[in-house]
Amino acid sequence: MTEPATAPARGRWKFWLTTLLVFAVIGAAIFVPILRKRMKRAAQLQQQSEEQARRELIQPVPMNPSDPRVKAELFWLSDADSSMLAPVVVELPLSSDPVLRSKQVLNTLLAGPVDVELRTLPPDAVLLAFYILPDGTAIADFSEALATSIPSGIQSEQLAVDSLTHTLEANVPQLKRLKILIHGQEVETLAGHVDLTGTFAVNADAGPSPANPATGPAVGKTGAFLVPPLTLSFSTVKLAER
Amino acid sequence: MLLDVENSRRLRFLAAVGIGSLVVGGAVMAFALETFPQTQQAPPGAATLPPASAATAGQSGTQAPAGSAPGSQPAQSGLNIVVLDPAHGGTDPGARGTGGIQESEITLEFATGVRRALEQQGFQVVGTRQGNENPSFDDRSAMANAQRGSVFITLHIASTGIPGTVRVYVNSDLPPLTAANGFIPWDLAQAPFLGLSRKLGDLVQGMLTHQFKGSPDIAQTAAIRQLRTTAAPAIAVEVSSVVVNDRADLDHMVPGVAGAIARGVAAFKPVYAIAAPSGAMP
Numbered sequence: 211m212t213e214p215a216t217a218p219a220r221g222r223w224k225f226w227l228t229t230l231l232v233f234a235v236i237g238a239a240i241f242v243p244i245l246r247k248r249m250k251r252a253a254q255l256q257q258q259s260e261e262q263a264r265r266e267l268i269q270p271v272p273m274n275p276s277d278p279r280v281k282a283e284l285f286w287l288s289d290a291d292s293s294m295l296a297p298v299v300v301e302l303p304l305s306s307d308p309v310l311r312s313k314q315v316l317n318t319l320l321a322g323p324v325d326v327e328l329r330t331l332p333p334d335a336v337l338l339a340f341y342i343l344p345d346g347t348a349i350a351d352f353s354e355a356l357a358t359s360i361p362s363g364i365q366s367e368q369l370a371v372d373s374l375t376h377t378l379e380a381n382v383p384q385l386k387r388l389k390i391l392i393h394g395q396e397v398e399t400l401a402g403h404v405d406l407t408g409t410f411a412v413n414a415d416a417g418p419s420p421a422n423p424a425t426g427p428a429v430g431k432t433g434a435f436l437v438p439p440l441t442l443s444f445s446t447v448k449l450a451e452r
Numbered sequence: 453m454l455l456d457v458e459n460s461r462r463l464r465f466l467a468a469v470g471i472g473s474l475v476v477g478g479a480v481m482a483f484a485l486e487t488f489p490q491t492q493q494a495p496p497g498a499a500t501l502p503p504a505s506a507a508t509a510g511q512s513g514t515q516a517p518a519g520s521a522p523g524s525q526p527a528q529s530g531l532n533i534v535v536l537d538p539a540h541g542g543t544d545p546g547a548r549g550t551g552g553i554q555e556s557e558i559t560l561e562f563a564t565g566v567r568r569a570l571e572q573q574g575f576q577v578v579g580t581r582q583g584n585e586n587p588s589f590d591d592r593s594a595m596a597n598a599q600r601g602s603v604f605i606t607l608h609i610a611s612t613g614i615p616g617t618v619r620v621y622v623n624s625d626l627p628p629l630t631a632a633n634g635f636i637p638w639d640l641a642q643a644p645f646l647g648l649s650r651k652l653g654d655l656v657q658g659m660l661t662h663q664f665k666g667s668p669d670i671a672q673t674a675a676i677r678q679l680r681t682t683a684a685p686a687i688a689v690e691v692s693s694v695v696v697n698d699r700a701d702l703d704h705m706v707p708g709v710a711g712a713i714a715r716g717v718a719a720f721k722p723v724y725a726i727a728a729p730s731g732a733m734p
Contacts, residue, residue, distance in 0.1 A: 221462065224462065292613075293613060293614075293668075361547070361611040361612050362546055362547040362548075363547055363608065363609075363610035363611045363613075363690065363693075364610065364619075364621055364674050364676060364688055364690050365610055365612055365613055365619065365672075365690065366610070366611060366612045367674075368674040368675065398589070398677060399677045402540065402544065402546060403608070403674075403676060403677065403678075404674060404676065404677070405676065405677040407677070408675070410675070
């Protein structure tokens with residue numbers, strides 16, 4: 211007597227269960243891509259906020275007007291030949307402290323010359339950190355834009371590195387080598403070509419770091435593309451705004 | 453009996469719905485997993501925030517195989533093989549021009565022309581990639597380091613420079629080798645070959661400059677990652693550039709570049725043979 215009554219009830223139960231499952235699958239099909247997009251956006255925001263936090267912590271070192279004004283040599287592309295670097299003499303109030311002085315000249319170098327076509331480094335690249343080891347090795351940590359915004363190629367990447375090393379060599383005699391980090395990390399290449407696993411010679415007399423004999427491509431002299439200096443007074447140089 | 457048939461149909465219907473749900477659900481999850489953002493992957497290279505680790509990073513401690521020993525590699529064989537490396541490929545397109553030109557595609561096209569010209573000069577050519585793959589720097593170097601009597605040429609297209617010019621690069625100076633066991637540390641594999649690389653680079657650059665006016669007279673120096681781990685005379689050839697308005701401008705350069713490289717390598721062959729008896733140490 212009970213069987214005819216329970217069979218339809220079981221059928222309805224199975225029907226509702228099946229319907230529920232189908233709706234769950236459809237819901238998942240709609241929700242998963244949305245979830246994926248939200249996670250991607252959250253990851254990007256987190257990355258951006260980390261970069262922003264570092265930038266806020268490490269503001270560009272301001273020039274102190276009370277520091278003595280010196281003629282600093284900054285290396286950008288030559289006006290006559292864009293495959294070479296040319297020193298531009300700029301009068302700047304520079305600190306005597308080598309770390310502060312290095313930050314000041316590198317920030318000026320990153321700001322770029324008057325003619326934006328002659329810049330060697332991407333306009334959105336930022337110096338995040340700079341410190342000097344006791345053996346004279348300088349560690350410069352740049353934002354990811356240095357690697358992602360630079361034109362890819364052996365020539366462009368080598369000129370970018372040369373502009374950094376030559377500028378430091380001309381203005382901070384205490385430095386011997388330069389190690390370049392991107393966002394706090396050692397990377398294999400700058401943008402697919404130039405080797406960043408080692409250190410670059412800043413002072414021509416400096417050899418590879420004793421602690422790291424397997425690295426240290428000496429670029430200072432051999433990689434230099436130099437032409438006679440162009441002298442400008444600071445008042446005539448309008449630095450490009452970032 | 454009728455009830456059994458009805459139940460059987462219902463069961464089959466439920467089974468079909470269940471399997472269908474699983475398939476749809478599985479497909480959705482597979483799609484979601486496949487396209488899930490890879491933001492949590494560690495970037496290449498070891499973390500080097502602490503200054504001490506930054507200064508010591510980059511030493512793998514590995515060594516090149518015995519065949520790469522500077523005194524033994526080219527001494528018996530002479531130059532017969534050219535390892536040709538079309539740079540980039542796969543997920544790494546290299547330099548990109550405004551007209552959609554990708555360095556990885558153009559280098560492959562140049563490699564085809566250079567291979568043909570080298571084979572006409574009697575050289576055996578080994579390619580590091582045949583299609584749109586992206587072997588690592590070390591994998592490409594390993595292909596050259598496994599050969600005896602070879603030179604290595606990596607082909608690049610720049611995103612800067614005067615269009616229609618070609619530059620040859622050799623690796624920057626490397627620290628002198630100190631190992632006395634005849635092995636070359638992998639990270640410094642290029643060190644004993646820098647002199648030969650410079651000779652090869654100057655010869656190839658001379659041929660290219662004769663063909664493409666405005667190119668430099670001699671090979672340039674740069675810290676090129678690909679060359680550092682290559683235990684053979686090794687050069688990079690970089691053509692300008694991906695920013696040309698018409699890809700045909702680059703296509704027209706292929707025969708000239710290929711012929712100049714082949715003539716340069718052929719001119720280098722006797723230099724290489726002379727250098728070999730006293731060891732490859734330049």
